[in-house]
Amino acid sequence: MLTLTSLTKSFGQNVAVDRATLNFDRPAMIGIIGRSGAGKSTLLRMLNRLADVxxxxxxxxxxxxxxxxxxxKRHWQSQCAMIFQQxxxxxxMDVVSNVLHGTLNRRSTLATLFNLYPTADIHRAIDILDRLGIADHAPKRAEALSGGQQQRVAIARALMQEPKIILADEPIASLDPMNAQVVMQSxxxxxxxxxxxVIANLHTLDTARRYCDRVIGMRDGxxxxxxxxxxxxxxxxxxxYGAGEEFSEAATSTEIETLEQTAAPQRHEVKAAV
Structure with a gap:
């Protein structure tokens, strides 16, 4: 279905992605993990053709x-939708209009200029918002929503493109644990x-293990x-991650259950000290 062969991206002398070879023979939920600067975002940007190979x-x-x-190239980018961290x-602009922006690639310049959308597209946008549990927010400005709600609007916009692949670049990095869980479940x-x-760049191991069928680890490209x-x-x-024995998975967790388990011994220690 999707094959990457010796994929490389260099910025001058710096090699961001170094001869990555991967094969995806069927649709799956795939997580890419690694430290900041490992090449994860560059890999997704090449897949979407936001960055040249x-x-x-x-x-x-x-x-x-x-x-x-x-x-x-624009048609491919509509088939390979990107969701960003921010x-x-x-x-x-209101939420439903933001979602409708997912149809810009197939609309005329005149329709885009005057912000005109077919009724069928408007209904479909609202249906997608309803599927993601935020249809009640359709008439609100996007800036009035919480971070987790805004990320679900971004997911809805991606779905409006009717893509075959969804790329998510650190989709939960700026969210609290509760909203992170809702976004990953979506x-x-x-x-x-x-x-x-779905191919998602993730920082935390527990998230990759819980939601993904396959995990890819990157280090130094x-x-x-x-x-x-x-x-x-x-x-x-x-x-x-290039870490030693001091490496703690719990310290990088975004899962509510893990955070609660980590906090429990700390609360016990405080009580004992008192």
Whole structure:
């Protein structure tokens, strides 16, 4: 379905992604983990063609994505939707209009200029918002919503593109644990119910294990792990993150249950000291 062959991206002398070779033969929920600067975001940007490839190829359903330009490239970007950490919404615009921006690639310049949308698209946007549990917020300005709600609006906008692949670049990095859980559950449900491939850059191991079918680890631009969540041991995590024995998974957790388990002994210690 999707194949990356010796994919490389260089910025001058700095190699951000170093000969990454990966094969995705079916839609799955895939997590990419690694330290900041490991090459995760650059990899997604090359997949979406927001960044050009220095060398190597990206092939999707037999088509070489790295050679696309103009209209063909824009069509691919609609099929490979991107969700960003900072949402990239229009703050003062209402929620439903932000979602409808997902249709811009197939609308005329005149319709875009006058902000005209077919009734069917408006109904579909509201249906998607309802599916994500935020239809009640459709008439509100995007800036009035919480971070977790705004990220779900961004997911709804991606779904309006009717993509085959959804790329999520650190979708929960700026969210509290409760909203992070809701966003990850939404992405997992989209994969399961729609049969879409979802590839998400993640910082935390517990999140990757809980929601993903497959986990890819990157270090210094190289793919150093590719396996199931069960194969992602603490020892392997140390290798991915370049950490020593002091490495603690709990310290990087965004899962509510893990945070509560970590806090419980600390509360006990405080009480004992008192």
């Amino acid at each position: 220095t060398s190597g190829t990206i092939t999707f359903e037999g088509h070489d994505i790295t050679k696309l330009s103009g209209k063909a 949402f990239n919404l229009v703050p003062r 992405l997992r449900r989209i994969h399961e119910e729609d049969g879409r491939m 190289k793919v150093v792990f590719d396996g199931t969540p069960e194969q992602l041991t603490t020892g392997m995590a140390r290798e991915i």
